[in-house]
Amino acid sequence: MKTKNPPIIRTGQRKPYAKATRQKIDERRGFVARLLRAGKTKFQIHRAVREKFCVEWRQSDRYIEWLTKTDMTDT
Numbered sequence: 329m330k331t332k333n334p335p336i337i338r339t340g341q342r343k344p345y346a347k348a349t350r351q352k353i354d355e356r357r358g359f360v361a362r363l364l365r366a367g368k369t370k371f372q373i374h375r376a377v378r379e380k381f382c383v384e385w386r387q388s389d390r391y392i393e394w395l396t397k398t399d400m401t402d403t
Contacts, residue, residue: 356381360391 335344348356359380360390363373373387 352381356383357391357395360388361395362397364392 332374335346337344356377360373361378363376368376370389370392374388377383377388377391378385
């Protein structure tokens with residue numbers, strides 16, 4: 329079994345950071361895509377993603393941008 333790397337705090341960071349796995353990223357993007365399809369506002373998406381995944385609003389914006397660039401919301 330792989331050992332889990334501890335979160336790293338870099339200069340200027342407020343919270344420890346551990347990179348998400350591809351599976352977690354896909355799960356988050358799917359969640360954001362469903363919210364976009366439901367017509368939720370950006371603020372509502374930020375709040376829902378923060379509550380469910382403990383992810384900051386900046387990362388939520390990256391997921392939204394990725395989805396709109398790749399046009400994944402139509403699938």
